[in-house]
Amino acid sequence: MNLTxxxxxxxxxxxxxxxxxxxxxxxxxxxxxxxxxxxxGPMFSRIVGCRTKQGKxxxxxxxxxxxxxxxxxxxxxxxxxxxxxxxxxxxKDFFGSPLDELANYFALGHGILNEExxxxxxxxxxLPEIRRGFDAExxxxxxxxxxxxEQRIALSNLIINGSLPxxxxxxxxxxxxxEADELIRSIITKQEG
Amino acid sequence: xxPEVWSRLPEEESRSLVEAALRNPPRTFIxxxxxxxxxxxxxxxxxxxxxxRYEDIGELTSDExxxxxxxxxxxxxxxxxxxxxxxxxxxxxxxxxxxxQLKQIRQLIRERHLRPLSxxxxxxxxxxxxxxxxxxxxxxxxxxx
Numbered sequence: 001m002n003l004t005x006x007x008x009x010x011x012x013x014x015x016x017x018x019x020x021x022x023x024x025x026x027x028x029x030x031x032x033x034x035x036x037x038x039x040x041g042p043m044f045s046r047i048v049g050c051r052t053k054q055g056k057x058x059x060x061x062x063x064x065x066x067x068x069x070x071x072x073x074x075x076x077x078x079x080x081x082x083x084x085x086x087x088x089x090x091x092k093d094f095f096g097s098p099l100d101e102l103a104n105y106f107a108l109g110h111g112i113l114n115e116e117x118x119x120x121x122x123x124x125x126x127l128p129e130i131r132r133g134f135d136a137e138x139x140x141x142x143x144x145x146x147x148x149x150e151q152r153i154a155l156s157n158l159i160i161n162g163s164l165p166x167x168x169x170x171x172x173x174x175x176x177x178x179e180a181d182e183l184i185r186s187i188i189t190k191q192e193g
Numbered sequence: 194x195x196p197e198v199w200s201r202l203p204e205e206e207s208r209s210l211v212e213a214a215l216r217n218p219p220r221t222f223i224x225x226x227x228x229x230x231x232x233x234x235x236x237x238x239x240x241x242x243x244x245x246r247y248e249d250i251g252e253l254t255s256d257e258x259x260x261x262x263x264x265x266x267x268x269x270x271x272x273x274x275x276x277x278x279x280x281x282x283x284x285x286x287x288x289x290x291x292x293x294q295l296k297q298i299r300q301l302i303r304e305r306h307l308r309p310l311s312x313x314x315x316x317x318x319x320x321x322x323x324x325x326x327x328x329x330x331x332x333x334x335x336x337x338x
Contacts, residue, residue: 005216047260049244057249059260088244092264149208152215159219172218 001028002174003099009138010103014040017133018125019102027099036098041121043101044070049090052083060084063096063104064112066120073112080111110134147180154184163187225250225258228287231319233258235286236265238321239279241272290315290323298323301330306337 003011003026011027014020019040027033037043045063052058060081062073074091077084096104105112113127113134147155152175158164164187167175199207225233230250236242237250242265253261269279290298295315301307307330310318318326 049261056252057245057257059257090242090244090261090264092260092267149212149215153211156215156219166220167218169218169221173216 001030002170003027003033004170005140005173006103007033007097007099009140010099010106012138013106013133013136014099014102015133016136017130019130019133033097033099040098040102041065042095043098043105044093045096045101045104046070046074046091046093048074048077049088050077050081050084051086051088053085057088057090058083061096061104062108062112063101064114064117066117069114069117069120073108073114073117076111080108106134143174143176145176145178147175147177151175151177151180151184155180158184158187163191221256222254225253225255227317229253229255229258229262231287231321232283233261233265234319234321235283236262238286239272239274239282241265241268241279286319286321288320290318290320294318294320294323294327297327298330301327301334304334306330306333 008026011020014036015022015024020036021039024036024039027036043063043065044067045061047059047061049057050060060077062070062077064070064073070093073080074087077087110131113130115127118125118127118130155164155167155175159166164183202210230253233242233245233250233253234247237245237247242261245261269276272279295318298307298310298315298318302309307326
């Protein structure tokens with residue numbers, strides 16, 4: 001099983017920040033992703049409706065380490081997210097996958113760092129240590145055998161016209177040229193038959 | 194992006210935009226369905242979606258609508274009205290408009306108290322939307338009398 005690009009980046013940053021041990025291998029199953037929480041403890045997440053300056057509604061996700069800090073972090077969203085001008089009462093708490101929650105945490109930048117929030121964690125990391133996770137230069141890996149733009153356009157057309165079922169993000173991002181070819185060919189064969 | 198802006202883009206720029214768009218799986222930003230929109234209108238009218246505006250509903254993606262519906266679903270349990278009343282109202286609001294309502298709307302359009310609607314839209318209109326249209330049409334009629 002492959003991770004999404006966002007999960008891979010969160011894993012990399014989690015290691016740089018010390019949330020995930022250096023020797024921890026990239027998780028390969030859903031269970032391995034779930035078990036990552038044993039390294040950095042459970043996180044608390046909330047999906048929050050925000051408005052831009054123009055009044056357009058959009059949703060942001062906030063994940064932090066302590067329940068008590070969640071309200072404050074949500075209130076501070078307009079400081080943390082350039083796009084957010086206003087926070088609406090449209091909010092919902094949830095528990096997500098540990099890597100997605102870690103991705104949400106890093107996505108809000110240094111501003112989300114809070115000593116009391118971090119004190120809720122099991123191991124005691126310092127703010128400068130955790131800052132490394134935000135500052136680390138991340139270069140997404142480029143797969144040589146990834147599906148080409150032309151193949152993705154062909155697949156998109158097949159999905160939009162209903163010839164192919166939807167593909168989830170994990171599969172789409174990790175799609176190889178060979179897999180894309182097989183999918184496209186399977187539809188052409190079906191149509192010809 | 195409007196087609197006229199798109200057609201004027203240099204090839205490099207349009208290619209990089211296509212590449213960026215293709216990072217998302219197809220149908221990621223698909224619009225909310227009519228069923229989702231009708232349910233949201235009902236929940237908003239019942240006070241279950243504090244913070245949402247009527248004008249937001251037309252621009253929502255299907256995933257955003259799902260988030261909003263999960264919020265209103267949670268709020269059904271804590272709302273002042275009873276859970277059963279809310280569900281009943283949702284069913285009533287989201288059922289198709291009656292022939293009588295459609296006739297009234299067509300009459301209001303004919304008399305130019307409402308903007309014209311296509312036949313397709315009229316056939317899909319929900320009871321709640323029909324009630325609102327008739328109310329708006331009648332208000333427009335009164336203001337011109």
